[in-house]
Amino acid sequence: MSQIHNKAIFDSLGEDYETHSNVNYYQKIGNGIINFLYNFLNIKSEEMDINILDLCCGTGILTKQLSDTFKNARFLGVDISQIMLKEAQAKEIDRADFIQIDGRDLGTLNYQADLITCNYGIQWLNEDAFIGISKILKSKGYFICSIPGYTLQNVKVSKESVTFTGNKLFKAIIKISNKNCHYQEAKVPEKVMNVWNDTLGEKEIINAALQNNMELVHQEILIFQIDYKNAEDMIQSILSRGTFGDILSEKSDEFIYALTKYMTRMSEKYNNCTEENVTKYLIFKND
Ligand SMILES: C[S@@+](CC[C@H](N)C(=O)[O-])C[C@H]1O[C@@H](n2cnc3c(N)ncnc32)[C@H](O)[C@@H]1O
Numbered sequence: 001m002s003q004i005h006n007k008a009i010f011d012s013l014g015e016d017y018e019t020h021s022n023v024n025y026y027q028k029i030g031n032g033i034i035n036f037l038y039n040f041l042n043i044k045s046e047e048m049d050i051n052i053l054d055l056c057c058g059t060g061i062l063t064k065q066l067s068d069t070f071k072n073a074r075f076l077g078v079d080i081s082q083i084m085l086k087e088a089q090a091k092e093i094d095r096a097d098f099i100q101i102d103g104r105d106l107g108t109l110n111y112q113a114d115l116i117t118c119n120y121g122i123q124w125l126n127e128d129a130f131i132g133i134s135k136i137l138k139s140k141g142y143f144i145c146s147i148p149g150y151t152l153q154n155v156k157v158s159k160e161s162v163t164f165t166g167n168k169l170f171k172a173i174i175k176i177s178n179k180n181c182h183y184q185e186a187k188v189p190e191k192v193m194n195v196w197n198d199t200l201g202e203k204e205i206i207n208a209a210l211q212n213n214m215e216l217v218h219q220e221i222l223i224f225q226i227d228y229k230n231a232e233d234m235i236q237s238i239l240s241r242g243t244f245g246d247i248l249s250e251k252s253d254e255f256i257y258a259l260t261k262y263m264t265r266m267s268e269k270y271n272n273c274t275e276e277n278v279t280k281y282l283i284f285k286n287d
Contacts, residue, residue: 009195009242010058010081018059018087021228021237028224029146029279030062030119034069036281040218041142043115048072053113053136055103055145056080056121060088060096066117067093076111078103079121106132113137118145123199124242127208134212137286143214149278150243151201158223158276165267166226166234166275169259172266176258188244195243202280213287220281228273231263238275 037043043050050073054063057077067075075096079085085098101109103125109132116137122129122145133143149155161167174189200208206216228234235256238244267273 007080010079011083019233019236019240021226021233022240023061025226025237025241025277026058026061026119027065028226029277030065032222032279032281033062033117033119033144033146034065036144036218036220036283037115037117038069040283041144043070045069045071050074050114051076051112052115052117053078053106053111055106055116055118055133056124057088057098058084058121060091060093060098062117062119063088063096064091064093067096076113078106078109104129104132107135108132109136111136114141116141116143118143120146120148120242122205123147123151123201125200127200127204127211130208130212130214133209134214134286137214139286141286142217143209143284143286145205145282147202147205147280147282149280150196151199151205152221152278152280153202155221155278161276163270163272164225164274164276165231165263165270165272166228166238168266169235169238169263169275172259172262176255176262192243202282205282209282209284214284215287216282217285218281218283222279222281224277224279226275226277228275230273231267232260234267234273234275235259235263 047070052066052070052073052075054066054075054077057063057079060077063075063077073095075093077088077096077098078101080100080102082100085100088098106129113136116133137143177188209216228237
């Protein structure tokens with residue numbers, strides 16, 4: 001994955017990224033991380049003197065959840081996009097600093113973390129990032145990350161999910177693109193597939209961690225349902241995530257109008273405006 005393209009995706013999202021529903025979406029996934037820290041790793045909320053690095057912190061949604069939970073910990077949020085970081089800084093999160101750095105260069109930081117978190121970010125990096133992760137993570141420290149369903153091999157979705165309107169968005173984009181090939185968005189499915197193919201998959205992540213002397217101590221899949229107010233809200237949220245990011249910036253109003261009309265019909269047909277999200281959590285322990 002070209003890191004320049006990667007940065008451009010999130011730079012182009014800028015203020016569009018934090019639609020209300022999108023915050024809700026990342027918070028749901030972030031809650032999974034908090035629960036594992038609490039219940040699996042047994043990190044207590046009053047834990048003193050721990051340094052938590054939030055890798056690919058974006059607009060700081062997880063950093064804020066962590067700061068609200070671990071009241072005495074200190075946080076360093078890092079991200080490649082200054083535009084995303086600006087939103088994170090504006091949140092004025094207690095005990096948190098933010099710096100712009102390419103996640104693959106973590107090893108250049110003069111920093112030692114007790115814990116590294118990464119919510120929906122690690123797939124954007126590459127295997128070399130694990131050299132830095134393992135270097136700045138203290139011995140016996142943990143790295144916990146969440147990865148989206150599309151990076152998982154043989155992902156299983158629940159039966160009911162076929163009737164969730166949100167899960168039909170990708171097909172709808174293809175359908176509308178094919179029907180109206182004069183739209184610039186005619187290339188959207190291909191572009192999304194290219195982005196997905198370029199991101200790190202689950203096996204690559206696990207192998208890269210193992211090669212850097214980190215042990216996989218836990219893995220678990222959680223499935224969430226996200227309800228939206230209406231089709232417009234759902235489309236705005238899904239299209240403002242990374243994979244669709246710079247595609248959204250070149251959308252035509254006409255295309256979004258056609259998509260909204262189609263998805264509104266779908267939500268009436270299925271009587272819901274729900275999306276299913278499949279997330280895998282991986283927890284590694286440093287040597
Ligand atoms: C889905 S967002 C992360 C969401 C965030 N963790 C949260 O909880 O809200 C992915 C983030 O990865 C960042 N990113 C992509 N490539 C990166 C890189 N090479 N180094 C650091 N950050 C990167 C993007 O700028 C973006 O902010």
